[in-house]
Amino acid sequence: MRINNNMSAVITNNQLLGTESSLSDVMEKLSSGFSINHASDDPSGIAIAGKMQAQIDGLNQASTNGSDGISVLQTAEGALNEVTDMIQRMRELSVQAANGTNSDSEREAIQKEIESLLDEIDRVAATTEFNTITLLDGSLDCRTYGNDVTRIATSNDVPSGIYQLKITQAALRAKTTINATTAGTVVENFDNTFKKIETTTTVNVPGLTAFNYKDFIDQTTWETVTRDYSGATTVTTSTGTKNGLGLSGSIAINGYPMEFAQGSSGEMVYGQLRMACEKGGAVISDFDDPDGLSISSYKYGDNAELEIDFSSVEFAKALGFDENVLAKDEGGNTIPKFLGTGTDAKMTLFKKGDVDDTGKLIDTEFGKQATYKTEGRRVIITDTKGFEMSFFADDGYTGNVTLNVTDIGSMALQVGANEGQQMKVRIAAVTTQFMYIDDVDVTRAKGPEDAMDALGDALSYVTAVRSQLGAYENRLDHTTKSLDATAENMTSAISRIEDADMATTMVEYTKLNVLEQAGVSALAQANELPQLALQLLQ
Incomplete structure (x- = not known):
């Protein structure tokens, strides 16, 4: 019997300490709900759980990002709905303007509403925003x-x-041009047999060294001689030499008529020509253009037509038009009409494998099957697999064009938990320029018909943009559902790793609790054993 070292107490105490440590761990699990509270609990499990938790957090945020992307698309689509309504209204107005019962003033009133709607479309495109990001001005489209x-x-x-x-x-x-560089004489005879009156007007048009159409008209001289042979003797009268437009007459530019009075000043004649061009869908140059006074069709290309009808060949020459530009009948005789058409652009697409004049390979991505078509200055290039590129060429430009298409500019939505898991969203510009309706004018000759065509194309353009937004929105809807499902499954997986099984832990807790109480009782009894040594001393 030993009293210095109570081995029974030491052994019992060590067991009790182990039970208390295990009980402490179990109680921590019960209070926290986690089976892993320290790295030492499960080193590999905590590493796995850490990575999985990062994924879950990333997936949840990616789902939120996708929902934000849907909100962006819904904002843009809501604005485009109004743009669609405005285009439809303008097309309705164009149909109204095409009716022959409308006067010029009524068409001008219709045009005012159209211009107001065009301004509103551009305002919507410039100001539709989401979180200060402009959506419809083309800034979210790929830069080219x-x-x-x-x-x-x-x-x-x-x-x-x-x-x-x-x-x-x-x-x-x-196009037709008045140069007025050569002086000439125009004679117009009119014989009214019924009244027995003959009128002869002689017009002398000047030749100018420095062109100025107003000066050309003002420096024109004319004289009208009238011979009345209704009586016994012929009575001859003369107006004397006068300045101004040598003959009275009329023209019609693309069907829009304008009357001119004999003797009108250059200021008046130019003003009337300008108005006839404006209403007839033509363009007139400045009166002092050094290249001469040109009248051109408003449009470009093979579909551009310019028709000018004159009351007589002599009147056309009095206005300064060269007889050689006038049309001919089947017999080769000059008729008082000018007919002109524009010319389409022509170009060469450099395709993969093409070389330049020096034999150097040309850096280009156009495929072998790429083709182009032109609509005036607008060029549309297409190829297989949905390839389409369009642009508006500068007026009169010929030469090389290099287009650098980038993937910069589109909105990148982070729809995954890891780097590179993005969805690119492109929203095309919905401005009047990009829809080619910025020059819609129903006051011009054939303006309502042209407007209907242009607005029909614009409606198709907006519909295509809205369709693309709808496709993006549906995709994002499925994306967010997929992210939510993945996050749910990963949460279930991480739960099996780090969450405590409360039932099993309670069983362990009950066992350890009993062991602790038993250990305390045993230790008390072990501490009593040295007391027995005192009985030997009695």
């Missing part, structure tokens, strides 16, 4: 850079890269 072209647009199926072409012939308007 090019020289001597504007309004560049590319479809989603155009890969980024360099595209090269050469414009060999610019799109041209139908």
